[in-house]
Amino acid sequence: MKAFVMQGIGETAIVEKERPEPGPMDAILKPTVGLICTSDCHTVHGAIGDRDNLTLGHEVVGIVDEVGSEVEDFMAGDRVAVGAITPDWNAEAAQEGHPSQSNGALGGWKFANVKDGTFAEYVHVNDADGNLAPIPKGVTDHQAVYTADMLSTGFAGAENADIPMGGTVAIFAQGPVGLMATKGAALQGAGQIIAVETRENRKELARVYGATDIVDFQDGDPVAQIMDLTNDRGVDAAIEALGADETLQNCIEVTKPGGTVSNVGYHGEGEFRHIPREEWGVGMSEISIVNDLCPGGRVRISRLLRLLQAGKVDPRKMTTHEFSFDEIETAFEMMDDKRDDIIKPLIRFD
Amino acid sequence: MKAFVMQGIGETAIVEKERPEPGPMDAILKPTVGLICTSDCHTVHGAIGDRDNLTLGHEVVGIVDEVGSEVEDFMAGDRVAVGAITPDWNAEAAQEGHPSQSNGALGGWKFANVKDGTFAEYVHVNDADGNLAPIPKGVTDHQAVYTADMLSTGFAGAENADIPMGGTVAIFAQGPVGLMATKGAALQGAGQIIAVETRENRKELARVYGATDIVDFQDGDPVAQIMDLTNDRGVDAAIEALGADETLQNCIEVTKPGGTVSNVGYHGEGEFRHIPREEWGVGMSEISIVNDLCPGGRVRISRLLRLLQAGKVDPRKMTTHEFSFDEIETAFEMMDDKRDDIIKPLIRFD
Amino acid sequence: MKAFVMQGIGETAIVEKERPEPGPMDAILKPTVGLICTSDCHTVHGAIGDRDNLTLGHEVVGIVDEVGSEVEDFMAGDRVAVGAITPDWNAEAAQEGHPSQSNGALGGWKFANVKDGTFAEYVHVNDADGNLAPIPKGVTDHQAVYTADMLSTGFAGAENADIPMGGTVAIFAQGPVGLMATKGAALQGAGQIIAVETRENRKELARVYGATDIVDFQDGDPVAQIMDLTNDRGVDAAIEALGADETLQNCIEVTKPGGTVSNVGYHGEGEFRHIPREEWGVGMSEISIVNDLCPGGRVRISRLLRLLQAGKVDPRKMTTHEFSFDEIETAFEMMDDKRDDIIKPLIRFD
Amino acid sequence: MKAFVMQGIGETAIVEKERPEPGPMDAILKPTVGLICTSDCHTVHGAIGDRDNLTLGHEVVGIVDEVGSEVEDFMAGDRVAVGAITPDWNAEAAQEGHPSQSNGALGGWKFANVKDGTFAEYVHVNDADGNLAPIPKGVTDHQAVYTADMLSTGFAGAENADIPMGGTVAIFAQGPVGLMATKGAALQGAGQIIAVETRENRKELARVYGATDIVDFQDGDPVAQIMDLTNDRGVDAAIEALGADETLQNCIEVTKPGGTVSNVGYHGEGEFRHIPREEWGVGMSEISIVNDLCPGGRVRISRLLRLLQAGKVDPRKMTTHEFSFDEIETAFEMMDDKRDDIIKPLIRFD
Incomplete structure (x- = not known):
């Protein structure tokens, strides 16, 4: 089968690989539609x-091609979604309420990290019953x-x-994750x-x-603008959706005492992030700094599909470009450059 | 001044009363617009x-007419909203996180319960700084x-x-509280x-x-219908917005193990409410039964006003009828009878 | 192998059975020490x-005798504990945060409910990696x-x-679960x-x-006594550890507005439990009624073992009687009758 | 009356002052026993x-000397405790659940910050009903x-x-706050x-x-030692009770993914605190960083008094030195130098 791979830092290629085989609890998925993520670019650059x-x-989403012997709820032919994060549900961190951290920090992140990712003609999914979700009628693959x-x-950032x-x-940066954090804030009942x-x-x-x-921020210091917009009270919560030191600091600066800074940005560089001591209230402001790795799993994905089914969110507005799987190298380069006002490039596998 | 009063169980009248005087932390409000609540009817019937x-x-909302000597943030002429519940913020229950229960069960409920209510030409509000909220420009009194x-x-029911x-x-009953619980569920990101x-x-x-x-429910057992709609899994949460034993039982019956039953109905009659033992999982289903008395206070009301300002909810669709203050007895009777498909009758004080 | 079984309602016997075989993720345990639970008696009586x-x-605790092919963290010879509840960790309810309810209400409760229990020479444990916990040195089987x-x-009742x-x-009833709820309340920092x-x-x-x-309660109404002890304020929380309608009502009656009623009693009889409407604040008291089925799993059991290891609790004081496995029928009868001030009878398998 | 004051940075003295007068909701307290805090030293050094x-x-604790006209629950002669933090309970931050932040960041901290503190013969307490707590019989002033x-x-650090x-x-530093965080962890049921x-x-x-x-830490890197003690899993939570950049970093380094870093140290110096990016999981480890300013108020202080009454904690072991009010300058100097293994110096006012 064909697969789009990283061949060392800075190098990508389309290559031939063996189709994967499922273990007893696993499934093999045949993708229909995928999306390229900025973090794919980070990965290729060595992050x-x-x-x-x-x-x-x-x-990615697709059609189940094969399931392992112990899989109960799925069969070949099912149209399914799968999270970017596919936890080991019986792991200690999952039992502790943090499935994305199962088997070590960020351990639920397997695709294109510790095993082959989804840009291939066939994709291996661990724990099919735990990690696949049926796509309801009326919801398109796109x-x-x-x-x-x-x-x-994005929604986790808001939650x-x-x-x-x-x-x-306040949500810092409106890339696709930031846009979905903005939508998530609306879905959580935020007023401003x-x-x-x-x-x-x-x-x-x-x-x-x-x-x-x-x-x-080209109109002036975003912190000052946000304080103005909130009558100098600051916001109840700030969401970092960029992954930069400066925006994280800004988040702390605009959050009122007792508020929350919620990070979903991927902080790819630098030894430290900096907490401004005074704006942090010398460690006594009751501002919390929290973060998340993309929640995955059947229940999470099914809930998100339900929101699509009910028409509560239409993410397709973020799809600025579409490509066939053959064109994925071009798509990847455009995403890497953020060329042509690209937000999300969609890949069609048929 | 004129006031619309209860004169014993089952009796109402418009009477003359003395204008109230503010204590040092209080305010006197001159109403502009009010609403009649079904609980006013319950009160007159002796609940x-x-x-x-x-x-x-x-x-009610209105204009500040006078403030006490210690009030810092409000002055005569301010256009303000005030919650139905006006807590004593330094009371033990408020410090415990339950201001509506300050000074005893339901103790934050003062209007038309332990002191004169809001259907009068002047209204006394305790703790003006704590309980009034300025109405922002662009938000009408209505x-x-x-x-x-x-x-x-309603929103508390969803929260x-x-x-x-x-x-x-699932939200049981779509009176005005139930409708706002429905809207609240949408604002909390519910999918179904x-x-x-x-x-x-x-x-x-x-x-x-x-x-x-x-x-x-005229189409058949609502429990069976809801189980059908959820593929027999039941709902994550059920909201009781009627105040009846049967609907509370239904809520427990349709809620999945681990889910929540949220009561905002006012249960006005009967010695007991009944928990169906088996559907409750013999006390081990991890279904929680929670409830609330309308949250009040400056922060709560300000947040709700912010939602109105942002256009996230338009409650005016519930105003089916309008009356002048002179016509309040007619309005009250219609609300009592639920005549003419009435939902909420608005009272204009000018 | 020998097993102590229920042979229809009201009948027990020691019989010969086949030793169970493990599936790929399972283990076979050879018990060393067990305890009889009142709920075993309920089960035999048909509950x-x-x-x-x-x-x-x-x-039960014991020694691992055999593990399935996919088990990673355990091997024959390991000394381990296992929860009474052995969840399916990838099930929807587990992903929703309620593993004890995996695969339907109370679905994590498998032993002596939907499969053979632990009073046998060999015991089958599903998902060994997820449900076994190594017993640390210095902690005895007892x-x-x-x-x-x-x-x-008991601790869940307090948590x-x-x-x-x-x-x-206030904790209603001091059987072994109630005693551990009392200890749990102490470990949670309760003051009274x-x-x-x-x-x-x-x-x-x-x-x-x-x-x-x-x-x-032989000295008078427990509700009145508790109100006296709390200067008529009521308690922040009440724990039901008996499973009776009257004590559940008492719990609601002694809990202050905004407080919590936490049920861990197994309510084995009757069509309904009764919520006293007025003490419930006509549905607006902000009293929550919550409950739990015994949490299980490797993390939970390991944390409890850590408390034993640190000497923070000594449960052996509840062991009023000890028996060999051969004497289990006698032990069972004594537990059923609550004869001789029995609290917990221990069974030795050697 | 005599008062121990700061007269510019680095200068202290005992001076004569006017006895304060209560506003309508306030009280005047006559101290019996006080404690010197390291933060008093920080304040004198200009923090x-x-x-x-x-x-x-x-x-401080003492006897009520006089109350304002609106005070309901206290009278002259009452023996009372008062928190270091005395919130404005109707302020917005208090309604938001953060009373210590009422009227701006750290705004509930009034004593020896925005008004005279407690080392005087008479002490003004704002909102007596909200901020005083009766000392129960059997609990000494000490x-x-x-x-x-x-x-x-300290307990807030653990909560x-x-x-x-x-x-x-893991609790970093065992000064009096750290010691009480350690005790708090025990009272919260920690196992290690x-x-x-x-x-x-x-x-x-x-x-x-x-x-x-x-x-x-003189035996080697505390992070490595803690990882050893936890079999390289890290701790569920780390508490910073020193106020230093390095220990805050250590807290993040020893906390497992999904865990919590709880700061109660007062960070008095430096422009930034540093989050180690990799140990923070590049912003996706689900480690939360939270903090608190000493909770105050009648309910909080009453609950702590209840723990003393029940004998659940004996803080007197921290009192290494005692002085009369006349000797307070000596006591202050010893605390400043941390001379003679001092932990807490007690001041007697009689």
Whole structure:
């Protein structure tokens, strides 16, 4: 089968690989639609170290091709979604309430990290009963594929922010995760949703997904703008969706005492992140700093599919470009450059 | 000044009363717009015992007429909203996180319970800094008056239900509190929102406020219908917004193990409510039964006003009738009878 | 192998059975020490319906005899504990945070319910990696066997009660689960711990496990006594550890507005449990009614073992009687009659 | 009256001042016993900026001397405790659940910050009903004075750490706050309590208060020692009770994915605190960083007094030195130097 792989840092290629085989609890999935993620680009640039011939990709939906002997709830032919994170559900961290951390920090992240990812003609999914979700009628593959990471991660940013009904929130950066954090804040009942962004098409989409105010950092210090918009009280919660030191600091600076800073950005560089001591209230401000790795699993993905089915969110507006699997190298390069106002490139496998 | 009072069980009248005086932390409010609540009717019928010459009403907005000597944040002329519940914020229950229960069970409920209510030309509000909220520009009195009880109580029903993002919920009865619980469930990110109701105009409004499914109990057992709609899994949460024994039992019956039953109905009659033992999992199903008295206070009301300001909810669709203060007895009778498909009657004080 | 079984309602016997075989993820355990539970008696009396030749028992520790091909963390010869509840960790309810409810209400309860229990020479344990826990050095089998149910259930009663540090709690009934709820309340930092009981040896043990006050219902209405002990404020939380309608009502009656009623009693009889409407604050008191089925799993059991290892609790004081496996019928009868001030009878398998 | 004051940075003196007068909701307290806190020393050294003639001290108990006209629950002659933090209970932050942050960051901290502190013959307490707590019979002034700050702050460190029953925790530094965090961890049911300290008398006291393991950083890297003690899994929670950058980093390094870092140290110096990016899981480890300012108020202090009354904690072991009020300058200097293995110096006012 064909697979789109990383061949050492900075190198990608389409290669031939063996079709994977399922263990007793696993499934083999035949992808129909996938998405490229900025973190695929990070990976190729070496963010998680070198990899040799590792298939890339973690956002995909498709058709079950084969299941292992112990799988009970799925069979070949089922149309399914699968999370970017596929936890080991009996692991200690999962029992502790953190399935994404099963078997070590970020251990639920298997695709394109510790095993082959989803940009291939066949994809191995561990624990099919625990990690696949049937796609309901009326939900297209194009919609469903957004549950794997963008909806799950973005919404988690909003859920962890613990925004009170009618409360105030600022979301730093409106890439696809930030946009879904903005939508997530709306779905959590936030009353004032301040989106920080400078690109025009992303600012527009932020409005579509529920932002009540836009702060463009090219118009001046975003912290000052947000304090103005909140009558100098600061926000109940701030969401970091970029992965940068400065925006994390900004989040702490705009959050009121007792509020929450919720990180979903992937912090790929630097030895430290910096907490500004005074704005942190010398360690006594009751500001919490929380974070998450994309929640996965059958229940999570099924809930997100239910929101799509009910029409509560339409993620397709983020699909700015479409490609066939043959064109994936071009798609990957465009995503890497953020060329042509790209937000999410969709890959069709047929 | 004129006041609409209860003169013993079953008796109401418009009478002359002395204008109240503020204590050092209090304010006197001149109402502009009010709403009649079904619980006013319950009160007149004796639900909380006899009352002599007690002014009725607890849903109002208006203009500050006078403030006490220690009030810092408000002055005469301010346009303000006030919750139906006006807690004593330094009381033990408030410090314990339950301000509505300050000074005894339901002790934050003062209007038309332990002191004169809001259907008068002047209204006394305890702890003005703690219990008034400025109405922002762009929010009309007609919108704002819904924060006092309907939005606060209905939304609390949804917040306490602990509905996971994309989860499933059933709301029993679509009176104004139930409708706002439905809207609250939508604002909390529910994926499937099943509204139980039989009156046509309420069923329509439920759709407007976010219901994805309507269950009409005249079409058969609502429990069976809800189990059908959820593939026999039951809902993550059920909200009781009627105050009846049967619907509370239904809530337990449709809630999946580990789910939540959230009561906001006012249970006015009977010695007991009944928990069906087997559906309760013989006390081991991990179904929680929680409830709330309408949250009040400056922060709560301000957050709800922010939702109105942002256009996230339009409660005016529930105003089926309007009256002048002179006509309040007619309005009260119609509400008591639920005549003419009435949902909420609005009272204008000018 | 020998097994102690239920042969229809009211009938028990020691019989010969086939030794069980492990599936790929399972283990076979050779018991060393077990405990008889009152719920074994309930089962024999028909509480969960008829059973034919079902091995009884769910509290046991022992030595791993064999593991399935996929088991990673255990091998023959390991000394291990296992919870009374052995969840399916990838099931939907487990992913929702309720592993004890995996695969339907109370579905994690497999031993002596849907499969053979632990009173046999060999015991089948599903998902060994997820459900076994190594017993640390310095913890005896006699101590460790209490983690299976008594510590896990009793402590859960206290944990779910959400007792604030220094808060007040009443625990109704001081059987072994109630005693461990009392100890659990002490371990959760309760300031006033009121144990309700009438048997002398249980009252004494309640003191040992941390009760600050004893209420004997033979001295008068326990509700009145508890209100007296709390200056008429009521308790922050009440724990039901008996499984009776009257004590559940008492729990609601003694709990202050905003408090929690935490049920761990097994309610074996009757169509309904009764919520007293007025003491429930007509559905607006903010009293929560929660419950639990004994938490199981490797993490839970390991944490409980850690408490034993650190000497934070000594459950052996509850072992009033000891028997060999040959004498289990006598032990069972004594437990059924609650003869000779029995609290827990220990079974030795060697 | 006499008062011990700060007269500019680095200067203290005993001076004569006017006795304060109560506002309508306030009380005047006549101290009997006080404690000196290291943060008094920080204040004199300029940590919160310059102050002129500000009375020092925030830990005291005493007798009510006079109450304002609106005070309901206290009268002259009452023996009472008062928290170091005395919130404005109707403020927005208090309504949001963060009373210590009322009226701005750390705004509930009034004594020796924005108004005169407690080292004087008479002390003004705002909102007597909300902020005083009666001392129960059987609790001495010497015990009760520890509720003001040491018990409240230390225990908060443990409560916020969200330690599961039987879980593991490391507490960095065993000064009086750290010792009470250690005791708090024990009272929250921790199973393994690792205290980090190097002074012998503090290590001994840590054992007394519940530590199961001691890590002396003079014996090597405390992070490595803690990883060893936890079989390389890390702890469920780490508590920072020193206020240093390095220990905060250590906390993040020893906390397992999904765990909690709970800060109660006062971070008095430096522009930033540093989050080690990799150990933080590149922002996706699900490690939360939380913090607290000493909780105050009648309910909090009453709960802590209840723990003293029940004998669940004896803080007097921390009192290494005693002085009369006349000798307070000597006491202050010893505390500043941490001379003679001082932990807490007690001041007697009679």
